[in-house]
Amino acid sequence: MKHITLKQLILCGNLAVLGMLAKPLFSPMFNLLTDFIHIPGGSVTAGISILFLVFGSILIHRPGTATLMGFLQAVISLSSGISATAGALVLITYTLPGVMIDLVICSRLPVSMKTKAELAGALGVLAGAASTNLLYFHLSLIPFLLFYIFGILSGALGGYLAWVIYCRLPEQYKKGFSAYDKEN
Secondary structure (H helix, E strand, O other): OOOOOHHHHHHHHHHHHHHHHHHHHHHHHHHHHHHHOOOOOHHHHHHHHHHHHHHHHHHHOOOOHHHHHHHHHHHHHHHHOOOOOOHHHHHHHHHHHHHHHHHHHOOOOOOOHHHHHHHHHHHHHHHHHHHHHHHHHOOOHHHHHHHHHHHHHHHHHHHHHHHHHHHHOOHHHHHHHOOOOOOO
8 A cells, every 4th residue: 555645644734724723613603502501512513623534534545544634633732722721632532533533434344435424423523522521521421421412413414524525526636635446
């Protein structure tokens, strides 16, 4: 298997940053809902951030793509002070979703790539939500269940949107970045 190219690395970096920038734009709207039901707002807005990781993983289709993007988001968050209260733990909470996305997208599951994208988004947000709950929140049962349910739905929607965006790309653009085997 070929190594990831500079062009693909630049795309990963741009998508990681876009994922970080997009999430705060939507947070105030979703926080109205999550504050009302007393769960952390990140569970709902995580699907927006996950969309970019799933999209990059689908487009480049190399093991480690989403993990790299999640790690890059963690480093940016850590170095810019965005997650000052979490500290170095963001290396876990941002990277784990990427690992889950890569495991699903690059797997040989006998399902369509659309289904893989939805599952990858859902499991990616679930991995992030589980790690943040274990490390920071320690939610009681009902908020805990709502946190995960909203997170899974948000991630699945993010994965679906990533697939839709991928499908709408012109073929020459896909070929410029992808190592995607059409049989998957």
